[in-house]
Amino acid sequence: ISIDKRRTLALHELAGQAGATQFVATLTLFGVLLYDFCRQGKLVIGTPVRGRSAPEMEVVMGYFNNLLLMPLELRPDESFVDLLARVKSSAVDGLAVADAPLESMTSTLGKSADSGSNLLYQAIFSFQDTRQRPVRWGDLHHSMIPLFQRGVAEDLGLWFVESADGLEGVLTYSTDVFEASTAQWIAQRYVELLDRVLTNPQDPVASVVGLPSASVA
Numbered sequence: 001i002s003i004d005k006r007r008t009l010a011l012h013e014l015a016g017q018a019g020a021t022q023f024v025a026t027l028t029l030f031g032v033l034l035y036d037f038c039r040q041g042k043l044v045i046g047t048p049v050r051g052r053s054a055p056e057m058e059v060v061m062g063y064f065n066n067l068l069l070m071p072l073e074l075r076p077d078e079s080f081v082d083l084l085a086r087v088k089s090s091a092v093d094g095l096a097v098a099d100a101p102l103e104s105m106t107s108t109l110g111k112s113a114d115s116g117s118n119l120l121y122q123a124i125f126s127f128q129d130t131r132q133r134p135v136r137w138g139d140l141h142h143s144m145i146p147l148f149q150r151g152v153a154e155d156l157g158l159w160f161v162e163s164a165d166g167l168e169g170v171l172t173y174s175t176d177v178f179e180a181s182t183a184q185w186i187a188q189r190y191v192e193l194l195d196r197v198l199t200n201p202q203d204p205v206a207s208v209v210g211l212p213s214a215s216v217a
Contacts, residue, residue: 001158001169001187003194008166010198017201018081020088022162023127028087029197030125030158031072032080033190036209043072046121046154049095068094069121076206080197083205124157124172158190 003011008022015025027045034043049068071094072087157172169190173183196208 001160001167001171001190003167003169003191005164005166007194007198008162011194014081014198014201015084018085018088020084022129024088024091025084026127026160026167027070027091027125028072028080028084029190029194030123031074031087032083032193032197032205032208033186034123034156035074035205036189036193037186041074041076043074043123044121045070045072046124048124048126067124070094070125074205077204079202079204080208081201122155124154126157126159127162128160129162156186 011025012022015022018024020028027047031043031045034045035041046067047070048065071090074083078086154172155174155177158169159172160167160169169187171183171187171190173186178186193208196203200207
């Protein structure tokens with residue numbers, strides 16, 4: 001999924017109207033996409049978070065990422081801007097407890113993190129802003145090398161990186177659940193929905209996804 005600089009800047013501006021970040025804006029649109037696809041208003045999306053909140057962890061080598069479960073509730077009669085504000089609130093609440101390991105949550109609930117139908121989430125969303133990252137450490141120059149995984153643990157995943165040129169995204173999917181043509185449609189649909197909310201951000205979600213007016217009531 002490639003989103004050019006013009007659209008990316010427009011989405012920044014729209015997010016700013018709700019006091020939200022680009023992460024929240026792209027996550028919200030992913031929620032609208034899932035709603036469009038499954039017609040379920042209550043969603044749980046997993047998102048990886050940086051597990052180095054304590055200053056003493058900054059100098060420690062190792063993998064400290066954690067997976068945060070983000071609940072989203074989509075209301076067909078609500079505008080994208082209003083939904084954006086609510087998702088921001090949910091994200092702030094979630095990030096306040098981002099250090100709580102997912103394994104502890106699944107254990108407490110008596111579920112397994114990878115147990116099929118007992119899975120707490122089936123979609124994952126990731127966002128990285130690389131625009132301000134340094135590219136030199138002293139005399140050493142470095143650059144990011146994309147690595148594409150050959151397997152997935154979730155049914156569907158959307159991974160975004162923002163650079164100075166715009167947004168670049170990769171859609172991952174389980175071949176046990178989706179055909180390649182369906183995954184391609186989902187990727188294209190994300191961009192279509194983006195254009196709709198940028199054009200008419202005050203339209204209700206039902207209108208954005210093309211539901212008949214009777215479905216808004």
